[in-house]
Amino acid sequence: MTNNIISRVALGRKYDEVNKSGMNAKAIIEKLLSLLGTFNIGDYIPWLEWVNRITGLDTKVDKVAKELDIFLESVFEEHIIRNTKGEYHAGEAKDFVDVLLEIQNGKETGFSLQRDSLKALLVDSFAAGTDTTHTALEWTMTELLRHPRAMETLQNEVRGLVQGKAEIKEDDLGNMQYLKAAIKESLRLHPPIPLLIPRESIKDVKLLGYHIPAKTQVIINAWSIGRDLLLWENPEEFRPERFLNSDIDVKGLNFELIPFGGGRRGCPGSTFAIMVNELALARIVHKFNFALPKEEE
Structure with a gap:
């Protein structure tokens, strides 16, 4: 339920189905949350961080990170296409991605925002x-x-x-x-x-x-x-x-x-x-x- 709520607020819809690339956003988020809850000895004893390579934690993190990056890129492209084609209806509420794209394209902030920074903000919202x-x-x-x-x-x-x-x-x-x-x-x-x-x-x-x-x-x-x-x-x-x-x-x-x-x-x-x-x-x-x-x- 909470995953669906945050998806609708941040991304505009639930994204709980398998997309064209065969990826299930809900499953990716669940894997991300599972990894975030995994004990990482390097967080507490930095010089033992190499242990994560042996346990396979680093490999799992890299794989999920790539899947998440591909998914978020597709979300941004979907919103950009909708904005370009003017597919939004009058009075339709903007989601977090729309706001981030407006900030990225505007000059009000006084600094530039790269796509990776926008993705990081979305990951933070879910995580x-x-x-x-x-x-x-x-x-x-x-x-x-x-x-x-x-x-x-x-x-x-x-x-x-x-x-x-x-x-x-x-x-x-x-x-x-x-x-x-x-x-x-x-x-x-x-x-x-x-x-x-x-x-x-x-x-x-x-x-x-x-x-x-x-x-x-x-x-x-x-x-x-x-x-x-x-x-x-x-x-x-x-x-x-x-x-x-x-x-x-x-x-x-x-x-x-x-x-x-x-x-x-x-x-x-x-x-x-x-x-x-x-x-x-x-x-x-x-x-x-x-x-x-x-x-x-």
């Missing part, structure tokens, strides 16, 4: 957004199934606010405070990336009495922060109510809750990810009832 988004949704549903009262409270809120509507729209989400609280609580307990993307210190610094030399890799444990007894009352409990009267958000300004990181290097797609999760969860609990089998409760 960072597909797996993390559906992981967050799965954990939220898991916790709600384990806590029937929370599920009931959420369903009552959603169904009460959209009474009489066949489908929930993005505009309906604004007043769903328990929905937002449930997602925040799930992200606190189960951040999609427990150890945030590593950073590197640019100079020597002293922090809380510790000396951190320049070029030191720094890894932030978002999972541990979300379960810290000094920051949270009963941190192991799934209790969305803790966020109902709280200003704590996931935008990176409240350091006790940073599933998307923070600052200039925080996740640029966090707003999109939250919106997708809110809308998907609202529609699911609006239409369906869920419960664990009796013996598993």
Whole structure:
């Protein structure tokens, strides 16, 4: 589902079929995500990076990279042809590729963008957004199934606010405070990336009495922060109510809750990810009832 959503937003359609070259875009993305989750010893011990050649990891990465490059090139060519022929209808929303091509062809940025840079931006969208988004949704549903009262409270809120509507729209989400609280609580307990993307210190610094030399890799444990007894009352409990009267958000300004990181290097797609999760969860609990089998409760 999340792969299809990102495909439609970024590429204009789902691309889940086999194309003229016999390539299946969905399968390529799945292979990419699988490789990104593979343990790479060179990331932690650089002088052992040669091990990847023996295990075959480098070969697999090169193969998927070539397949992905061919696919993305075909996507760009398809959009260029559509633009040239004027096949877009009036009022039709532009996708991310259209925007990137406009930036590449325009002079507003003051710098040039090569095709490889545009492809890299698209790869980032899929790599960072597909797996993390559906992981967050799965954990939220898991916790709600384990806590029937929370599920009931959420369903009552959603169904009460959209009474009489066949489908929930993005505009309906604004007043769903328990929905937002449930997602925040799930992200606190189960951040999609427990150890945030590593950073590197640019100079020597002293922090809380510790000396951190320049070029030191720094890894932030978002999972541990979300379960810290000094920051949270009963941190192991799934209790969305803790966020109902709280200003704590996931935008990176409240350091006790940073599933998307923070600052200039925080996740640029966090707003999109939250919106997708809110809308998907609202529609699911609006239409369906869920419960664990009796013996598993």
